[in-house]
Amino acid sequence: MSIEEKNMLLMKIANAYGGLDMADADVLRRMMSGKYRSKDHLIEIEDKFFSNCKAKGYDEKTSREIWWQMESFAGYSFNKAHSASFAVESYQSLFLKTYYPLEFMVAVLNNYGGFYNRKVYVNEARISGGNICLPCVNQSVFNTSIQDKDIYLGFDCLLNLEGKLAHRIIEEREANG
Known part of the structure; x- marks a missing residue:
């Protein structure tokens, strides 16, 4: 059945x-x-x-x-297809978190998801060897980014900074340095 x-x-x-x-x-x-x-x-x-x-x-x-x-x-009525999908997603997440921990944490931050507050993921990235850099006019983009071990928090982390202004900062930097 x-x-x-x-x-x-x-x-x-x-x-x-x-x-x-x-x-x-x-x-x-x-x-x-x-x-x-x-x-x-x-x-x-x-x-x-x-x-x-x-x-x-x-x-x-x-x-x-x-x-x-x-x-x-x-208790047994959970769809098997959903179970299989969750198993695959869990395996992939575990693989990425194990072998690419900094990149994984950056992806979690940019996904705005996860169970915990963003501070927890930033701290996890720090524990995994990442150098956490505050939003920087010269390096940051809208979302969090990674360059080697440097993780630049994006302009989206700044409270009350409008998205339009954040994008204008990036455009101005690209156009005029």
């Missing part, structure tokens, strides 16, 4: 047995698979499921067992 078929089965059980409409059943599916983080909303749907079961006269023990089985199943 494919993951999509299993997800549809979970929704059908929530609908047919638990009396949830298909919209709530879909929210339940997403919540149980970890794609939705609102604990309060999950509790609200769980309460609705059990009150519907009670109204239908179902045995509470049986209803709890069905709910438990749906929760247990949901």
Whole structure:
């Protein structure tokens, strides 16, 4: 049975047995698979499921067992294609971080992503042997750049510096030195 078929089965059980409409059943599916983080909303749907079961006269023990089985199943409902994609991306990131740590940190900084504050990535680059240079009128570009072991923070790091002005600084330097 494919993951999509299993997800549809979970929704059908929530609908047919638990009396949830298909919209709530879909929210339940997403919540149980970890794609939705609102604990309060999950509790609200769980309460609705059990009150519907009670109204239908179902045995509470049986209803709890069905709910438990749906929760247990949901842990296995992550799409395999997504898992494979994350594995490839994780491997590539680990390879780059291991063999090209400075370049990797510059890329993370320029991606404006990551779990941590940008300061953490700058510090990680420093620990990895990078020489961190503050934004420099003569060397920096808009984003963070790297030259050998020198990492020049970009003009985008400067608080309240408009992007247009940052680009004009670069254009002026290229035109007139």
